[in-house]
Amino acid sequence: MIKSKIRKYHAPVWDEPLVMQMGQSGRRGSIAPVTEPKIVETVGRALDLLPAGMKRVNPLNLPELSEFEVQRHYLHLSQQTLGMMGISLFGTCTMKYNPRVNERIVYQPFVAEMHPHQDPETMQGILEIVNRFDHLLRKLSGLDKFVFQAGGGADAAYTQACITRAYHASRGELAQRNEIITTAQAHPCNPATAAAAGFKIITLALEDDGFPSVEALKAVVSERTAALMVNNPDDIGIYNPHIKEWVKIVHDAGGLCFYDHANFNGVMTRIRAAEIGFDACMYMLHKTFGGPKGGGGPAVGAYGCNEKLIPFLPGPTVEENGDGTFYLKEGGENSVGRIREFLGNIPTVIRAYSWTRSMGIEGLRDAANISVLANNYMEKRLLEIPGITKGMPDVKGRRLEMTRYSLGELTADTGVSCLDVQNRMTDYGVDAYWLSHEPWFIPEPFTPEAGELWSVEDIDYWIDVLETVCNEARSNPELVKSSPHNQVVHKQNSTNLSDPAKWATTWRAYKRKYGISN
Amino acid sequence: MIEKNKDLPTPHPFMANSAEASFNEMLKVANVTNIDELFEQIPKDHIFKGDWNFDPALPSEAAIYKHLTKILRKNISAEESLNFLGAGCWQHYVPAICDEMVTRTEFLTPVWGTPSSDHGRNQVWFEFQSQIGELVGMEFVGLPLYSYGTAGGHAIRMAARINKRSKVLVQASIDPERLAVFKTYCGYPELSGYIEIILIDVDPKTGRMSLDDLKAKISKDVSAIYFDNPNYLGIIESEAKAISQLAHDVGAEVIIGVDPISLGVLPSPSEYGADIVVGTTQPLGVHMNAGGGVGGFIATRDDEKYAHEYPTLQVSLTGTSEPGEMAFGLTLFEQSSYGSRENGKDWTGNSVYLWTVANATYMSLLGPTGFAEIGENILQRSHYAAKKIAEIPGVIVTWPSGFFKEFVVNFDSTKKKVSQINKSLLSKKIFGGKDLSKDFPHLGQSALYCVTEIHTLEDLDSLVSALAEVTK
Numbered sequence: 001m002i003k004s005k006i007r008k009y010h011a012p013v014w015d016e017p018l019v020m021q022m023g024q025s026g027r028r029g030s031i032a033p034v035t036e037p038k039i040v041e042t043v044g045r046a047l048d049l050l051p052a053g054m055k056r057v058n059p060l061n062l063p064e065l066s067e068f069e070v071q072r073h074y075l076h077l078s079q080q081t082l083g084m085m086g087i088s089l090f091g092t093c094t095m096k097y098n099p100r101v102n103e104r105i106v107y108q109p110f111v112a113e114m115h116p117h118q119d120p121e122t123m124q125g126i127l128e129i130v131n132r133f134d135h136l137l138r139k140l141s142g143l144d145k146f147v148f149q150a151g152g153g154a155d156a157a158y159t160q161a162c163i164t165r166a167y168h169a170s171r172g173e174l175a176q177r178n179e180i181i182t183t184a185q186a187h188p189c190n191p192a193t194a195a196a197a198g199f200k201i202i203t204l205a206l207e208d209d210g211f212p213s214v215e216a217l218k219a220v221v222s223e224r225t226a227a228l229m230v231n232n233p234d235d236i237g238i239y240n241p242h243i244k245e246w247v248k249i250v251h252d253a254g255g256l257c258f259y260d261h262a263n264f265n266g267v268m269t270r271i272r273a274a275e276i277g278f279d280a281c282m283y284m285l286h287k288t289f290g291g292p293k294g295g296g297g298p299a300v301g302a303y304g305c306n307e308k309l310i311p312f313l314p315g316p317t318v319e320e321n322g323d324g325t326f327y328l329k330e331g332g333e334n335s336v337g338r339i340r341e342f343l344g345n346i347p348t349v350i351r352a353y354s355w356t357r358s359m360g361i362e363g364l365r366d367a368a369n370i371s372v373l374a375n376n377y378m379e380k381r382l383l384e385i386p387g388i389t390k391g392m393p394d395v396k397g398r399r400l401e402m403t404r405y406s407l408g409e410l411t412a413d414t415g416v417s418c419l420d421v422q423n424r425m426t427d428y429g430v431d432a433y434w435l436s437h438e439p440w441f442i443p444e445p446f447t448p449e450a451g452e453l454w455s456v457e458d459i460d461y462w463i464d465v466l467e468t469v470c471n472e473a474r475s476n477p478e479l480v481k482s483s484p485h486n487q488v489v490h491k492q493n494s495t496n497l498s499d500p501a502k503w504a505t506t507w508r509a510y511k512r513k514y515g516i517s518n
Numbered sequence: 519m520i521e522k523n524k525d526l527p528t529p530h531p532f533m534a535n536s537a538e539a540s541f542n543e544m545l546k547v548a549n550v551t552n553i554d555e556l557f558e559q560i561p562k563d564h565i566f567k568g569d570w571n572f573d574p575a576l577p578s579e580a581a582i583y584k585h586l587t588k589i590l591r592k593n594i595s596a597e598e599s600l601n602f603l604g605a606g607c608w609q610h611y612v613p614a615i616c617d618e619m620v621t622r623t624e625f626l627t628p629v630w631g632t633p634s635s636d637h638g639r640n641q642v643w644f645e646f647q648s649q650i651g652e653l654v655g656m657e658f659v660g661l662p663l664y665s666y667g668t669a670g671g672h673a674i675r676m677a678a679r680i681n682k683r684s685k686v687l688v689q690a691s692i693d694p695e696r697l698a699v700f701k702t703y704c705g706y707p708e709l710s711g712y713i714e715i716i717l718i719d720v721d722p723k724t725g726r727m728s729l730d731d732l733k734a735k736i737s738k739d740v741s742a743i744y745f746d747n748p749n750y751l752g753i754i755e756s757e758a759k760a761i762s763q764l765a766h767d768v769g770a771e772v773i774i775g776v777d778p779i780s781l782g783v784l785p786s787p788s789e790y791g792a793d794i795v796v797g798t799t800q801p802l803g804v805h806m807n808a809g810g811g812v813g814g815f816i817a818t819r820d821d822e823k824y825a826h827e828y829p830t831l832q833v834s835l836t837g838t839s840e841p842g843e844m845a846f847g848l849t850l851f852e853q854s855s856y857g858s859r860e861n862g863k864d865w866t867g868n869s870v871y872l873w874t875v876a877n878a879t880y881m882s883l884l885g886p887t888g889f890a891e892i893g894e895n896i897l898q899r900s901h902y903a904a905k906k907i908a909e910i911p912g913v914i915v916t917w918p919s920g921f922f923k924e925f926v927v928n929f930d931s932t933k934k935k936v937s938q939i940n941k942s943l944l945s946k947k948i949f950g951g952k953d954l955s956k957d958f959p960h961l962g963q964s965a966l967y968c969v970t971e972i973h974t975l976e977d978l979d980s981l982v983s984a985l986a987e988v989t990k
Contacts, residue, residue, distance in 0.1 A: 011635065018844075019645050019882045029883035030613055032895040036975040043901040046894030047783065051756035051920045056785050060886040061652050070882045071615045074875070078619065080638025083628025093629045097532045101579050103621050106807075110590045113597035116607050116809030117952050119944055122599075125592035126808050132573075132589075139570055151664035154855070154867025165706050175708040192855030192865035196675075198709025201860040239559040270557060272566045286868060290532070293629045294620075294872025295639050296661075298810060338698035341606055341665045342809025345870075349810075350586065358582050359530070360575020366527035370535045372556045377544040397559040426635040431628070438859060455534030456543055482839065487634035490838040492845040500822050503834040503849045505658050506651035507644075509820045510835045 001384070002464045004457070009086075009429040010486045014076040020507045022073065023065035030067065061508070080488045083295075086429035087454065087462050091402045091447030092187075092235045093434065094265045094371075095454075098292040102354050106347035116342040120327050126346055127326035130318045133353040140364075141261075141281055142274025143304040148285075148344035149314050153262055154189035155339060156282035156301025157229065160258040161197035162336040163280070163305070163312045164227040167256060170312075170334050177226040177254070183212050185234040188437055190260055199226060206441065210238035210395040217246055225255035233263050235437070235447060236391050237375065237399030247277035256280070256309070264288045265451060266372045266401030269365040273304070280305035290355025291348040298345040300352070314339045367452040371401050374450035374459060379403050381463050382448075387413060387470050391442040401449060404436060408443035416473035416480045418444040423491060424472065424483035428465040525553040530577055596806065596949060600977055604924050604968025605750070605952040606666065606693050606798075607806050610779065611972050613883055616803035616876040625875050633847050634838075639875075640846035643833045646874035649881040650815050653778045653889070654795040655786030657820035660830030662799055662813045662870050662877075667696035669796040669814030670775055671703025672864055674742055676794060676816075676827040677771035678713050679863070683741035687770075689727045690717040693750040694957040696775075700744075713741065722960075725753035725917040725926070729760060738768045742794075746775035747787065751966065752900075752924030753917055754784065762791020777801060780922050782889025783897060794818050803880030804873050813870035813877075826853060829864035892971055896923050899978065900969035906982040907967070913989055916964060923968060927951060930962040932989040940965070942988035948981060 047055055065073070082088075088095050106112065110125060120127060134146040150156040161180070168174040180194040183204045191201040202220045204212035211234070228250040233239040240246070247257045259273045259281035265288045273281035285291045286299035293299070305313065315331030315338070331337060359367060376398055382388050387410030390403060407418045422432050436445035450459050473480045482491060496502035504510035511517070527536040535541055550556060557565075576582045596609050603609075619625060625639060633640065647659040663669040674686050688700065697715075704713040719731040727745055736743070743765040747755040755761065762772045774787040776797040787795045799813035800806070818824035834849040851857050855865035884892065904925045908915040912931035929939060940950035951965035958964065969978065 016638075016641065018641070018648070019878070020648055023885075027885070028887060029885060030888050032888070032892045032971050033974070035895055035898050039898050039902040039975055039978075042905060043898050046897040049897045049901050049919070050783060051754055053759070054754050054756050054784055056781070056783055056890070058655075058786070058789070060782065060889055062649060062885045062889065063882055064885040064887070065882060067615065067883065070879060071618070073882070074615070074619045074642070074879050075622075077638035077641050078622040078624040080641070081624045081628065082631055082635035083624055083639075085624060088628065088631070090629050095629065098627050099532065099579070101583055103626070105583065105586050105590065107617060107621065107805075108587075108590075109595040109597035110587075110593040112612075112805035112807055113595040113609070114593060114808035115596050115601055115603045115609065115806050115949065117603045117605055118594075118596070118808075118949060119940065122594035122944070122949075123808065125590040128589050128592065129586070136573065139572060142566070151668075151870065152868030154865050155664060158865065162702055165709065169706060169708065174706060178709055188855050188859045188862075189865055189867050191860035192858075192862055195860035196711070196864045198705045198711045200710075203859075233559075241559065241561045241564075244561075244564065267557075267560070269570070270560065270565045275566055276564060284868075292626045292872075293868075294626060294870075295628055295630075295636075296871035297664075297868040298813075298870045298872060299868035337702055338667070338695060339702060341667050341693075341695040341699060341812055344810060346808040346810040350590070354582055354586055355532075357573060357576050357585065358532070358579075360577070361570045361572035362528060363530055363533075363575055363577065366530065366536055367533060369525065369553050369556070370527060370533055370541065373541070373544050373548060373550065373553070374535060376548040376550065376556060380547050380549070398556050400557070400559065423632055423634065426632050431631045431635050434630075438857060452533045452535065456540045458534070484632070484634045487632075488637035489634050489843050489845045490840040492633035492847050493837045493839065494847050496836045497834050497847045497849045498852075500820075500825065502836075503825075505644075505647050505660070505820075505832045505834050505849065506656075507648035507835070508651055509657035512657070 002467050004461045004464045006464065006468055011082060011488045012079040013488055014080060016076045018507060019063045019073055023063045023069065025064055027064040027066050029065050029070045082426060082431045086431055087458050088431040089433060089448040089450055089462055091434035091449035094287045094449060094451050096290050096451060097453050098290060099355060102351040106350055111347055111350060124325060127318050129350050129353050131320060131326055133349055136356050137302055137304055141304050142272035143281060144307050145310050146302050146304040147313050147317060148300050148302055148349050149339050150301035150303055151340050151345060152297055152299040153282060153284045153301045154193060156303045157189045157260060158193035159303045159339050160229060160280055161194045162339060163309055164256055165197055166312045166334055166336045168226055177224055179224045180227050180229060181220055181225060182229045184439060186229060186231050187260055187262055190229040194229060210236065210392050211240040214242050214245055217249055221249055221253045225250060225253045227256040227258055229258045229260060231260045231262055233400045235263060235402055236404040237402045238395055239400060244276055263401055266368055268368040269361060279309055285348050285352035289352035291351045298348060300345050300348045312336055370452040375399060375401055375403055378448060378450055378459060385467050385470055402447055404442055404445055404447045406442045406444055407446060410470055410473055411444045414473040414477045416477050418446050420480045421469050424469045424480045425465050427484045427486040430462055430465045599947040599949055600980060601949040602951050602967045602981065603949050605966050606695055607809055607812060608801050608968060608970060609806060609972060610801050610970050612803055612805055616879045619875045619879050620872055625872065633845050640833050642875050642878050644835060644846050646878040647832065649878060651817060653781040654776060654817045655788030656795055656817035658825055659815060659817040660828050660832040662815050662874055663830060664869055665812040666775065666798040666814045667699030669816050670696060670744060671700050672829050673773045673794045673796045673816055674700060674713060674744060675703060675864060677742035677773060679827050680771060680823060681741050681769065683739055684712060685714045685716060685740045687716050687718050687735060687740055687743040689745040689749055691720045691749045691751045725751050726755050726757060727761060729757060732761060732764055736764055736768055740768055740770045742771040742773050744773040748780060748922040751926050752921035754920050754922055756920060758790040780893055783893030799873055799877050803876035813873045825850060827863055829866055831866055895971045899973055900925060903969045903978045907985060910986045910989060923970060924966055926961060926964050927967050928962055928964045929989060934989055936963050936965045939988055943984055946984050948984055
């Protein structure tokens with residue numbers, strides 16, 4: 001039953017041209033400092049300083065705008081981005097408040113204008129925060145060391161794949177141990193990064209309980225097993241209670257165990273990777289730890305491991321001198337080297353440290369409790385809406401951070417798909433829900449996640465909008481199928497996107513393919 | 519409803535439902551009497567019961583601000599010093615509206631919406647791809663990668679997938695950080711997909727790639743040649759066309775890495791033979807952030823041969839149900855790791871998408887004249903610095919011409935180590951050039967100096983007099 005008054009909403013529509021279509025020849029948006037006459041006298045004309053054949057001849061076809069025009073253009077585009085301006089319960093991504101104070105801090109020169117190759121003597125503040133945060137994560141995980149070089153969760157999974165290589169290579173077993181085991185519910189980045197690192201992938205299918213059986217794992221573990229890479233709980237909200245046994249089985253066979261802790265939010269202060277037996281884990285600082293998502297980074301996949309794997313960590317690592325100061329240590333002979341250049345996305349490490357300190361251990365526990373409670377609250381209300389069913393309904397026990405639902409019944413009744421519903425919800429200022437990672441084993445899936453940020457009124461409103469759209473699907477399915485109607489633009493025509501003759505990832509490609517002169 | 523007990527949260531500014539009334543309302547509807555019921559799936563022996571010994575909470579914004587800034591003020595930034603470090607992360611001026619845009623909450627905080635609700639941000643992405651495409655002279659550009667090095671690593675793997683060969687030639691002057699990333703991406707011989715990296719010597723006379731060494735090492739089993747232009751040591755690879763030709767003659771792909779801020783004065787790499795262009799995005803309106811400002815890109819011709827090997831996501835311009843209306847959608851999603859798991863092209867995930875907002879804003883601000891101007895500016899300032907430094911007794915600029923932004927300074931004749939010189943400079947609040955003595959031992963006691971548009975004549979003269987003093 002709809003609880004809230006559904007409010008009027010319309011997205012801003014500026015009908016904004018592409019920046020490449022704007023401006024006039026000769027307009028300037030930015031001017032470089034005037035080169036002092038003495039410099040010119042000393043070195044002569046700039047272009048004469050270039051080797052023959054290496055001077056630009058063809059002028060760049062970039063837009064020419066005044067500073068204000070550029071500013072206003074991008075302000076318009078920001079307004080045409082709904083995101084967190086409405087309600088976004090984008091599951092698997094744990095939408096959080098990103099404390100504004102952190103932007104105030106990281107845009108000051110003592111963070112923004114730091115060079116990674118500076119003398120560590122001049123970087124003590126940054127090194128101290130990295131070290132302090134490393135210690136907080138050690139406490140939350142039970143592991144022994146964290147590094148922040150990975151530029152996201154997938155990059156942390158790749159870090160694990162690289163450490164797995166280096167570990168088995170150091171023992172002379174790499175040629176033999178070339179298989180990585182994962183599950184169908186593990187995030188795609190686990191099999192994908194392991195394959196990119198050269199491993200064969202074994203994916204275990206889910207069984208009736210919502211996870212693969214211990215027997216299924218035993219059947220594939222062997223002397224070829226390099227590592228296990230899994231999430232738990234998964235993003236249907238199901239926790240594999242046999243995970244300790246899994247870890248033991250893989251360890252007994254000589255493999256490593258990596259905990260993709262993407263769904264840490266609901267189990268913060270309850271589950272520690274080390275107690276379960278994992279050698280390593282990954283936390284997403286742009287997600288669980290309050291860093292902003294930026295539409296897809298800059299992110300940090302904090303990678304932590306036990307003593308056994310420390311020699312394999314990418315360098316440089318931040319180490320303590322013992323007198324309250326810190327130094328950077330290059331990796332030793334077993335180190336994987338670099339996953340990415342430099343120390344990582346330091347501003348987001350600072351933001352995550354700030355968020356964690358602001359919360360404290362009790363705050364983290366409250367956040368986990370509120371998140372899981374909110375998910376169960378949502379479930380109660382969502383399952384009252386005709387046409388919505390719970391994914392894997394036979395699995396007993398309350399779901400954790402997230403539950404995956406199906407709109408399959410609604411689709412069967414009305415022809416309206418989960419994508420249509422998603423589009424229509426944006427007409428009410430409610431941004432997309434997450435559907436499902438590949439492979440889909442629940443028809444017409446959607447996966448909301450309330451987390452600890454959204455108020456009960458926001459959650460109710462989100463559910464009310466969904467219910468309104470489900471009602472529309474029954475009374476006027478075309479309205480939903482042809483949506484959105486109140487958005488920045490209408491329903492996207494996706495038929496061109498996979499046609500090489502029509503796709504265009506740049507304006508110059510579009511102009512050529514569609515015969516547009518500039 | 520729960521009694522007032524340990525399960526009730528403490529109200530916190532980041533959590534609306536930490537208020538007792540909200541929490542209790544949810545408990546009631548969800549029919550929960552004890553919080554532990556919610557965690558019934560988790561076996562009891564999985565739950566940690568030890569002491570946390572955690573640092574105390576600082577829920578007050580004023581307190582957390584004070585705590586963090588007190589620690590961070592121990593840093594000495596490049597802005598309050600005179601900085602001549604480059605080497606993969608460069609201090610350029612960041613226009614104020616670049617910072618304004620990347621801190622707009624609309625751009626800063628979201629993850630993923632629909633093509634309509636994300637339209638503004640998707641348009642920024644398209645404008646990023648389009649303007650990068652203009653600079654490098656390519657029609658197909660993906661969304662950004664983690665860094666210059668990871669873009670190069672993926673490009674090398676793209677080439678190997680295209681021609682099924684497994685050797686890559688790389689200029690020996692490559693940034694050691696970048697080379698280390700390439701090594702990671704090229705894998706291990708024991709596993710599948712391994713690519714052997716073979717370094718091509720630097721010509722000691724010019725600082726450029728040695729064509730003789732290239733000719734000696736190139737063969738029909740080479741998948742790709744990779745070189746940066748300008749290279750890590752600042753030198754413009756003026757024989758780039760010849761290098762590309764040699765690679766194409768054996769059917770190898772040509773991968774060229776660029777610093778896009780040079781492209782107002784240097785030709786696009788597509789004009790001298792690039793098949794795949796990669797590069798950094800950090801100089802285009804992003805602060806150095808202690809290395810956290812880095813980002814990369816991949817660009818190619820709009821040719822299926824390349825397009826079908828991209829590991830990235832990319833937006834394409836398309837239409838809507840309304841005639842004439844523009845929209846943007848992801849193209850080739852199904853070949854990404856999201857679409858195909860281990861059968862996808864390498865992998866993708868969160869990257870540095872927010873920086874596209876700064877990059878697109880920056881490129882729009884500069885325009886064609888701005889790019890030419892900043893390129894000329896950097897050329898003149900860096901050559902002035904090199905010329906004046908070379909006048910200091912005992913100090914040699916190894917390759918005094920044919921460079922852009924960075925140049926190598928050798929101190930062997932001063933009998934001083936770069937590390938000593940840099941310590942002395944630091945006491946004058948100058949960050950000397952990157953010490954090359956460990957990574958490039960054959961260059962002796964050398965440092966890589968970086969000069970950009972931010973350095974005034976006065977700054978450069980201060981450096982020269984400080985260097986003269988500390989090398990005496």
